[in-house]
Amino acid sequence: MTIRIVLVGTTHPGNIGATARAMKNMGLGDLVLVAPRSFPHEEATARASGAEDVLAAARVVGSLEAAVADCVWVAGASARQRSIAWPELSAREAAEKATAESASGPVALVFGPEKSGLSNDDLARCQALLYIPTAPEFSSLNLAMAVQVVTYEVQMQRASGREPPEREVRPATAGEMENFFRHLEELLLAARFLDPDNPRHLMKRLRRLFARAEPDMNEINILRGILASLAPAERRRDRE
Amino acid sequence: MTIRIVLVGTTHPGNIGATARAMKNMGLGDLVLVAPRSFPHEEATARASGAEDVLAAARVVGSLEAAVADCVWVAGASARQRSIAWPELSAREAAEKATAESASGPVALVFGPEKSGLSNDDLARCQALLYIPTAPEFSSLNLAMAVQVVTYEVQMQRASGREPPEREVRPATAGEMENFFRHLEELLLAARFLDPDNPRHLMKRLRRLFARAEPDMNEINILRGILASLAPAERRRDRE
Numbered sequence: 132m133t134i135r136i137v138l139v140g141t142t143h144p145g146n147i148g149a150t151a152r153a154m155k156n157m158g159l160g161d162l163v164l165v166a167p168r169s170f171p172h173e174e175a176t177a178r179a180s181g182a183e184d185v186l187a188a189a190r191v192v193g194s195l196e197a198a199v200a201d202c203v204w205v206a207g208a209s210a211r212q213r214s215i216a217w218p219e220l221s222a223r224e225a226a227e228k229a230t231a232e233s234a235s236g237p238v239a240l241v242f243g244p245e246k247s248g249l250s251n252d253d254l255a256r257c258q259a260l261l262y263i264p265t266a267p268e269f270s271s272l273n274l275a276m277a278v279q280v281v282t283y284e285v286q287m288q289r290a291s292g293r294e295p296p297e298r299e300v301r302p303a304t305a306g307e308m309e310n311f312f313r314h315l316e317e318l319l320l321a322a323r324f325l326d327p328d329n330p331r332h333l334m335k336r337l338r339r340l341f342a343r344a345e346p347d348m349n350e351i352n353i354l355r356g357i358l359a360s361l362a363p364a365e366r367r368r369d370r371e
Numbered sequence: 372m373t374i375r376i377v378l379v380g381t382t383h384p385g386n387i388g389a390t391a392r393a394m395k396n397m398g399l400g401d402l403v404l405v406a407p408r409s410f411p412h413e414e415a416t417a418r419a420s421g422a423e424d425v426l427a428a429a430r431v432v433g434s435l436e437a438a439v440a441d442c443v444w445v446a447g448a449s450a451r452q453r454s455i456a457w458p459e460l461s462a463r464e465a466a467e468k469a470t471a472e473s474a475s476g477p478v479a480l481v482f483g484p485e486k487s488g489l490s491n492d493d494l495a496r497c498q499a500l501l502y503i504p505t506a507p508e509f510s511s512l513n514l515a516m517a518v519q520v521v522t523y524e525v526q527m528q529r530a531s532g533r534e535p536p537e538r539e540v541r542p543a544t545a546g547e548m549e550n551f552f553r554h555l556e557e558l559l560l561a562a563r564f565l566d567p568d569n570p571r572h573l574m575k576r577l578r579r580l581f582a583r584a585e586p587d588m589n590e591i592n593i594l595r596g597i598l599a600s601l602a603p604a605e606r607r608r609d610r611e
Contacts (some may be wrong), residue, residue, distance in 0.1 A: 153516060158506030181509060223527070263523070264530055266398030269421060272519075276393060279516045280523050287463070290504055350498070 133237040134285055135161040135230050136278060137198045139253060140244040144169045148178030148186060149275030155182035157282035158289070161237070163190040163198045163221050178275075195241065195253050200306035203236035204229065204345075206255035207249045208277060210270055218259040218343060223260040226284035235301040240281055245274050256305065258342040303351040311340060311351055314358045321363050374469050374525055375401040376518060377438045379493060380484040384409045386416030388426060389515030395422035397522035398529070401427040401477070403438045403477045412561075418515075425494040435481065435493050441544035443476035444469065447489045447497035448517055450510055458499045458583060465501040466524035477543040480521055485508060485514050495575050496545065498582040543591040551591055561603050 136154055141147055147170055151162060151217055162185055170191060179186045192198050192365055193290035199205045206225050212291060220228060227240045241247030254260065261278050263272060272280070303311070325333055346354065376394055381387055387410055391402060402425055404410055410431060419426045432438050439445045446465050460468060469478045481497060483489030494500065503512060503520050512520070543551070556574055561566035565573055586594065 149513065149516075152513060153511045153583065156505045156512050156516075180513070181511070222561075264526055265396045266526065269395045271421070272396050273389065273392060273420070274397075276389075276516065276519045279512075279519055283520050283523075285460075286504055 132233045133161050135163060135199075135202065135237055135239045136340050137163045137165060138167065138243040138274070138278075139165040139195055139198075139241060139249060141167045141170075141274065142245050143274075144175040144180045146184075146245065146274045147172075147189075148175035148180070150180045151175075151182040151185040151189070152277045153275055153279040154282055155185050156279075159282055159285065160185050160188065162186070163239075164191045165182060165195050165198050166193060167191065173371030181185040195256050196305070196309060196370055199239045199241070199256065200304065200309070201237055202239045203302040204232035204238040204259075204335065205238070205241060205257045205305050205310070206259045206261040207241045207254050208243065208274050208281070209249060209254060209260045209262060217254070217339060220259050220261050222281045222284045223287075225259065226288045227279065228259070229285060229286045230288045232302065235298050236304065239305075242274060242278060244301045251335075256309075257336050258345065298347065299323050300347040300349050302317055303346050306342070307348070307351050308346075311341070311358075313356055314355060316359060318358050322361075372473045373401050374399055374473050375403060375439075375442065375477055375479045376522070377403045377435065377479050377481040378514070378518075379405040379438075379481060380408065381410075381487050381514065383514075384412030384415040385418045386420075386485065386514045387429075388415035388420070390518045391415075391419045391422040391429070392426040393515055393519040394522055395425050395518075397526040399522055399525065400425050400598060402426070402429065402430045403479075404429055405435050405464045406433060406436050408429065418474065418507070432457070436498050436545070436549060439479045439496065440544065442476055442479045442545045443542040444472035444478040444499075445481060445497045445503040445545050446479070446499045447481045447494050448521070449489060449494060449500045449502060456495070457579060460499050460501050462501060462503045462524045463527075464497065466521065466528045468499070469525060470528045472542065475538050476544065479545075482514060482518060483545045493574075495578050496549075498585065501564075510588055535569060538587065540587040540589050543588055544587050547588070547591050548581070548586075551581070551594055552600075554595060556603060558598050562601075 136150065136159060138147060138150060147164065147167060154162060175186060206220065229240060232238045238332060240261065243250065243253065263277055315337065316325065320327065374391065376399060378387060378390060387404065387407060394402060415426060416423060440474065469480060472478045480501065481489065503517055560567065
């Protein structure tokens with residue numbers, strides 16, 4: 132049962148250390164850093180203060196895609212109410228969902244850079260947005276504070292001792308979803324439905340739609356089969 | 372409706388700044404510092420990062436008693452399960468209680484020094500202990516992180532929009548309770564029930580008992596009347 136914390140493009144190494152401590156306080160140990168500005172760093176070590184083991188075990192990767200490829204559910208932290216329609220969960224709701232999904236495989240809670248937050252491209256790789264309820268006039272939490280609140284809710288959820296319902300088939304992983312989206316995009320380009328010079332957010336919209344559906348492994352295999360069967364004749368011949 | 376954050380004997384000024392930010396994120400603005408080691412301090416200002424107004428309005432006082440004299444309910448943060456029997460509330464329960472009591476007057480949530488936490492003397496001035504559920508093997512949160520979790524629960528409580536039940540008579544303030552305890556101690560000394568050379572935690576036990584009872588203003592006046600009526604004859608004559 133892995134609930135992973137992913138920090139993307141963190142600027143201040145102190146926040147990485149404080150995140151490690153916050154995680155360990157709440158019983159979590161799987162930290163992945165996507166392209167941090169400075170790591171390892173003495174300030175990270177100083178702020179970890181008892182959670183140096185979490186810091187030492189942290190993995191550094193180059194992209195969010197690599198950080199979550201094996202995950203069955205991925206939520207990205209974001210201020211509330213973006214203009215795009217996207218499932219939004221409060222920290223409490225996200226902790227509940229993450230705990231339930233973690234019965235099927237690793238899940239990831241993703242936090243963006245201090246100043247800017249997650250990019251729209253990175254948010255498009257998440258199945259849900261996660262927000263922390265705040266006072267409306269001052270909503271920007273320090274990064275490690277945000278991790279603390281969310282991991283606290285995870286701990287509250289676990290301590291409640293409710294067993295999440297078991298799924299019969301495990302959800303598709305983020306990596307399987309990415310392969311599906313690549314396959315789909317390829318097909319839409321070949322079919323000239325998707326115009327590379329004027330993509331009009333088509334792929335982003337399709338990502339959102341399928342993310343909401345939360346396909347399981349079998350369903351994603353069926354979808355891949357459908358895509359393969361729909362390839363234009365000349366391409367299908369190439370493959371044969 | 373005031374929910375005050377009181378930091379006692381804070382060592383690192385950065386934690387004071389981070390506390391101010393955490394409070395403002397959750398819509399709180401009343402910060403009282405009891406004998407901080409260094410304040411004001413540039414590190415506090417740096418970490419406040421948008422909450423400089425909360426920092427500027429913070430009051431510095433010399434004792435916890437002064438910080439909470441006007442409060443109708445006071446809870447002190449502490450690791451869970453002290454040996455002394457004392458009402459213990461989780462952060463969520465404390466936020467609920469604090470929100471309800473704040474309809475009657477100011478309430479205070481008190482946090483001790485980074486290394487040692489609140490002293491037993493300071494805890495004796497609280498009506499309840501407040502703990503943050505953590506992983507059992509690593510339970511010591513950073514000070515500002517603890518404030519963030521508790522103020523987050525206050526915000527969640529407020530956002531739930533449930534109206535706390537109104538009390539007919541306001542609770543006694545911490546200052547009124549202190550006057551009562553001083554009066555009681557004086558009487559017990561005069562009656563030679565309390566032996567100053569061997570106090571056996573008597574006052575601490577009485578504090579706990581009356582704290583649990585949560586007397587209102589009328590009740591504390593009645594108790595004071597009883598104490599006055601019980602003064603040994605020679606002392607009563609002195610007063611007349």
